[in-house]
Amino acid sequence: MPTARLARFVLLLCGLLLIVGTRASAAEQKPNIVFILIDDLGWSDLGCYGNTFVETPHVDRLAQQGVRFTDFYAAGAVCSPTRASIQSGQYQARLGITDFIPGHWRPFEKLIVPEVTGQLPLDIVTPAEVLQGAGYRTGYFGKWHLGGRDHNPDKQGYGTTVVTGGRHFAPRFRTTPRVDIEDGTYLADFLTDQTVDFIEENREEPFFVFLSHYAVHIPLEAKPQTVAKYEDKPKPEAGINNPTYAAMIEHVDDSVGRIMAKLDELDLAENTLLVFTSDNGGLRQTYTGTGPIVTSNAPLRGEKGELYEGGIRVPLIVRWPGVAPQGAVCDEPTISIDFWPTFAEAAGAQLSQHQTIDGLSLLPVLRDPQASLDREAIYFHYPHYHHNRPASAIRAGDWKLIEYFETGNVELFNLEQDISESRNVAGQRPERVVRLKRQLAQWRDSVDAKMPRPNPKHDPERADEWWSRRTRKPLAK
Known part of the structure; x- marks a missing residue:
């Protein structure tokens, strides 16, 4: 092979190897x-x-x-x-x-x-x-x-x-x-x-x-x-x-x-x-x-x-x-x-x-x-008062159950059919409620979730008062 053609061939081969090497390097980055x-x-x-x-x-x-x-x-x-x-x-x-x-x-x-x-x-x-x-x-x-x-x-x-x-x-x-x-x-x-x-x-x-x-x-x-x-x-x-x-x-x-x-x-x-x-x-x-x-x-x-x-x-x-x-x-x-x-x-x-x-x-x-x-499911635990009452929740497939700790009441929704959670179907699906409640309770045990407890100082007339944990005083409304 003539020297000039050989040189061009070597340069082309080196270029191809460089491109392949660069692509491999990028893929490994x-x-x-x-x-x-x-x-x-x-x-x-x-x-x-x-x-x-x-x-x-x-x-x-x-x-x-x-x-x-x-x-x-x-x-x-x-x-x-x-x-x-x-x-x-x-x-x-x-x-x-x-x-x-x-x-x-x-x-x-x-x-x-x-x-x-x-x-x-x-x-x-x-x-x-x-x-x-x-x-x-x-x-x-x-x-x-x-x-x-x-x-x-x-x-x-x-x-x-x-x-x-x-x-x-x-x-x-x-x-x-x-x-x-x-x-x-x-x-x-x-x-x-x-x-x-x-x-x-x-x-x-x-x-x-x-x-x-x-x-x-x-x-x-x-x-x-x-x-x-x-x-x-x-x-x-x-x-x-x-x-x-x-x-x-x-x-x-x-x-x-x-x-x-x-x-x-x-x-x-x-x-x-x-x-x-x-x-x-x-x-x-x-x-x-x-x-x-x-x-x-x-x-x-x-x-x-x-x-x-x-x-x-x-x-x-x-x-x-x-x-x-x-x-x-x-x-x-x-x-x-x-x-x-x-x-x-x-x-x-x-x-x-x-x-x-x-x-x-x-x-x-x-x-x-x-x-x-x-x-199987994802879980939520919010045992605090805020815009709602203390609760936990589970989503398993299209089904979501919320359990409230004050009363033990539950709500069950099918999110595929009811993204707005407007229809509580717990009464129509008792077997699913039992299964999801059990699954939620087992999860809480597995993560050692802290739970609320009855308050001996409960006062219905003052229950809606918000206090500051920092100052230990009521929050101004």
Whole structure:
């Protein structure tokens, strides 16, 4: 073979080998993981879940590029329990974090409810600790609500952290560690800045970043120009029609758009597992019955702070190019304890030395959204007074049973036929009630769920008084 032709052949062969090697290397890469948690976002608050008032183009585009889950549940009806479930992979009843920390208190009600564990135990192995062991850089930005400084995310495997608390505009929110912030800065923008900076700085290594927004939690606060847009927009008769709340949702949608743009800019999107969800259902109105009407979770019944679907069924969208099909919908019941094993499996992390994991990896339903997971039921335990009475619940297939602890009464719903939980069919299905009650009780025993007990100081005339666990005094109405 002539020398020139031989040289061209060698160059061509080397090029082919380089392409094959590059593709093999890309296939073996650990995916980056970006987890975006919104606070109090309801199931029907987004355009891709049927909302026609609020504008969420970036989240809607994310749904078009990934898998949208219709039957995904926050493990808790309020924030701290769900956050504990995400960080532990366990039902939060195992940890005693069954209400927000430090929890509600009604000292004259029929039942004394369990006191809440005040922090995520440091011996819990979080996803960040698992992923650090697999070579990941880790970051956490935003609300934590799982304990004070000695139990912050920097003590739980998150290498770069800024924990925030307070309200939505500087200087009315605080940061740990302290960061100088210009007055008037919107918290959602600040947290997004931190997150995109983390992605930029760690783009050469696999990373796991947890963006934990405080929006759309009350107090309702948003940028005036966005509020004005929704004040001028024709309002639907039902659903979201609070202009400030709609503006807050748009602000977190903008946050998602900025993160998607940064991943595109750095050519990281194709190798990034991006998750968007909420910590509990939407809030209609504060538990004291005062303040503005915030939202509606219709067609779901109920709201944050109760075990009807409106309190626990929330949006979940997952984008993972090359793994999760674009524009797919998954109807399989899933729950926030499933994130821990999902992230561990995606990263190829070793699991044998870690704590009991109650969740299941979502990878089977990400690869095939029509697949099923191998479990009989998912469970909920909220033995506290809030928007409803202390209760537990079980969902097994299309059936859901709620058991109330004051009376022992139960409600049974077929969610396939009655997503609004408007028809209690317990009286028509006594055998199913017995079976599900038994299954729920066995689960409570298995996780050592703390139960309420009779209150010797019960006073019907004062039963509706709310007291502060911090001050040990009544809350002003």
